[in-house]
Amino acid sequence: MDTIRGKHFSITDPQGVNTVIYRINETEKEYLESSPKYTVERLPISEELRGELKKKTFFVDEPNEEEYLVILSFGKDRVVVNMGILEEDSVKISKKPVPIKFSTLYSEKESEYKEFVYTPNLKRPISIIDPETTEEVKPILYFDEETNEVRGKCKLKPYKSYFSFEIREKKEDV
Secondary structure: OOOOOEEEEEEEEOOOOEEEEEEEEEOOHHHOOOOOOEEEEEOOEEEEEEOOEEEEEEEEEOOOOEEEEEEEEEEOOEEEEEEEEEEOOEEEEOOOOOOEEEEEEEEOOOEEOOOEEOOOOOOEOEEEEOOOOOOEOOOEEEEEOOOOEEEEEOEEOOOEEEEEEEEOOOOOOO
């Protein structure tokens, strides 16, 4: 029987708030030349109702000593973005933020969001989220024969806002 090596931690969302958490992965050195430096991976979750509140337990499989996290709390008409670090058995909110670029996407006609490159193990640097449901917009994957890369693009519905974020390398000269 296989055993799962991992950690878990819980948070409680107040009414009207829905929190999702992403793990930040650094791309392996052998793939860095043709891949993004960082990718994001949504943590699996289980939910338990406790009266008006939701207790959420997040799971991290095969964690490193330190795991950097992006914590997104979606409320009515806003998103609160926090950075965290999972160390041993606790989550600490980071005082030294990891650079994160985020934006709201909106269009009055159906559109495709920019293409993005996947790493060889099919991880991606960008996530697009429907803020009403907090579900990810699943990209359509295809193989670009010209560049010999796996790429993805997302279809966005008209008259709807989306939240998008990407982890980038911090540039000292900017």
